[in-house]
Amino acid sequence: MKASDLFVKCLEAENVEYIFGIPGEETNDLTISISESETIKFILARHEQAAAFMADVYGRLTNKVGVCLATLGPGATNLTTGVASANMDRSPLLAITGQTEITKMHKESHQNMDPVTMFTPITKWTWSIRDADGIPEILRRAFKIAAEEKKGATHLDLPVDVAKMESLLQPLSRKSGIVSGPTRSTLHGASKMILNSNAPVILVGNGCIRNNASNIIRRFANLTGFYSMNTFMGKGVISDNSPTHMGTIGIKESDYALHALKLADVVISIGYDLVEYSPKNWNGSNLKKIIHIDSTSAEVDNYYNPDIEISGDLNLTINLLMNSVKRYQNEIQINSINKQEITLAKARFRKIKKEVDWRVEQFMDDESYPIKPEKLIHDVRNVLSSEDILISDVGAHKLWIAKIFKTYSPNTCIISNGFCSMGFALPGAIGAQLACPSRKVVAMCGDGGFLMNVQELETAVRLQLPIIVVVWCDSDLGVISTKQRLEFGRNVFTNFNNPDFVKLAESFGAKGYRVTSTDEFSYVLREATKSLHIPVVIAIDIDADRNELLFRSDRFHE
Missing domain, CATH: 3.40.50.970 (Thiamin diphosphate (ThDP)-binding fold, Pyr/PP domains)
Incomplete structure (x- = not known):
């Protein structure tokens, strides 16, 4: 051959x-x-x-x-x-x-x-x-x-x-992988730490999605009643509709779920990847007890030194841990002081959860233009089904999507948060549509990132893929511009001009829309979802002044 x-x-x-x-x-x-x-x-x-x-x-x-x-x-x-x-x-x-x-x-x-x-x-x-x-x-x-x-x-x-060479050999066949699990002693230690904690939280990351462990982790959260949160790339492992799920961490001081993580005495991290969000941001005092559950051992970090590490198949591990927690429940005697601490922690977590939900929903009826990021994301969520796929490019919109876009299932909100390259979303949407042809796929792009790989519109048109691209327009590199203003009082080298996005889309053979009012956006997006074989580009002006909220510390809403 x-x-x-x-x-x-x-x-x-x-x-x-x-x-x-x-x-x-x-x-x-x-x-x-x-x-x-x-x-x-x-x-x-x-x-x-x-x-x-x-x-x-x-x-x-x-x-x-x-x-x-x-x-x-x-x-x-x-x-x-x-x-x-x-x-x-x-x-x-x-x-x-x-x-x-x-x-x-x-x-x-x-x-x-x-x-x-x-x-x-x-x-x-x-x-x-x-x-x-x-x-x-x-x-x-x-x-x-x-x-x-x-x-x-x-x-x-x-x-x-x-x-051009020749060979007489044949391909090697694939074999099933090794499944490893925890020892009895590590399960016992983890169970005792969990049952003795006053303010435990569950932190889920990208590893939970890669290992198809969403269902078992949801069962674990329901069994324990613990509050939970996810990293950017862990969205959907636990549904944002869960009454004890506090959404996404990773935006530092404007991150309200982070307050809950800082209050926790025990962090049960499952599939957590340090490349997404440094543990120094939530364990700066290095006083938290950490139970590390992942398919691999923990990375070495000054602020992430787990008390207990359990490496192995996540579905097997969580299932065994649930059984172990049930087995040792009757052995743990909770005194009156601990009961008060547990009650107080749950009250604080409920307050934070209420705050998180309010911030997601506060602008759902706002019709001002340029459209507020919160309103745009709410409208996209309202139009898409729970199993449709949103892919975020890199920029200010990525941070808004991570915090505001409600996600109900794994792999329905794709965010690059390790390498974070602009230009990711449009080609990523093509890969997603080929992988999941029966679902709607929406790429959310800033006007900076969209033009970095705009040539792939031709690929989508040629393949007759009905992907939808929503372009957030402010003629600025928003994250860099905002951080420059916050630190130096002005921004430099971040402004640019945009093409006519409708003509641009049409020149590739795609359909283009230029939205000029907030109430028009939902209608245009619904029309775009009806496309069966033609990509659609929707350009809309965004209220970029809102971006400062992503980087400023703020008090809870009372």
Whole structure:
């Protein structure tokens, strides 16, 4: 078998459905082999960075390894931002790059550079294939490493002369992974700590979504009655409709759920990833007891030194912990002082929960224009179903979405909060729509981030994907501008001009709307959801003055 054909057979054995990318001269053998596959579809992107973002979101939503492809040199360098983003957001991804002949790699030659060295700090593993017979092992290893916790990116480099070699080998078959769980002693210790606590809280993160543990965690929260909160990338693990869920942490002093976390004496962190939100922000005194529950051991951090670590399968672990808590309940004697402390803590948590809900709902009837961020997000939530998907780009709108957008199920609000690259949402929406063709997909973008990958509108039009892009317009890089004003009293180098977004959308073959009043937005968005095969772009002016609230400390509403 030709090596490039064997490579594709190995991809088929891994159940690869889509490969996102741009072909090049050094990948021609491979792309021709892909074209002959009966199960793999190649999605031509218009920029390699966008191809990686598409593979990233596809991987998140399907829990499979997303695959992207680029040629050598500039094709490989263009992939790096999207690959780094997937790796830091813990998305399973395989990046494939072409390469010059092995005989030229030791010297200067056209577009030749060392991609393995370049991808090393932004992937879990990277390798250059030098022999056709190594392909089955190398491909299996790349997929295995990408899918292992914590999930992330891998990279393979395929020289053009290796792609033309012959091999008698066949792909390796996939095997089921190892399931590990907690010991009896760690369960006993965690149960005693939980049952002796006065103000425990549950902090859920991205690992809960990656491990499909939402249902068991909801049962755990209901059993204990503990208040809970999530990181940006943990939205939907526990529904925002839960009476004891306080929403999203991660916006520092304007973050009202953070007050509850600071009041807690025991933090039960499940799938929590330090890359999203530093524990120094909620455990600055280093006095909290922490129970770390995740598929991997805890990162080393001065402000995150768990008293108990439980590493293993989350569904198995939480189920065993619930049984252990029930078993030891009768052994714990709660004195009158502790009962008073527990009652007081619950009253404080109820007050914070009330405050969080009020801040989500206070502008739901506000018709002022430019539209307030809270009102816009409320209207989007009102139009979409609970299982539709919202994808946030990076900017001030990301912070508003994290706090205000009510999320009821995992993987229905996708936020990049590890690497946080602008330009993520539009290509991400394409990956989401391919992964979930029956759901509506809305990309929320600032006018800065939207234009960073606007070329992918052509990809969406060509694929007849009815994604909806909502562009928040203020002609400014909002987060940077706001932080400059708060610290220095003025903003510099953040303002720009925008195109006519309606004409821009139409020039790509998409449908464009320019909303000029707040009451018009809901109507236009509902019309956009009726599109079956054409992308829709909705531009609307946003009240950017509200952004200062994201970074200022404020008192509770009385």
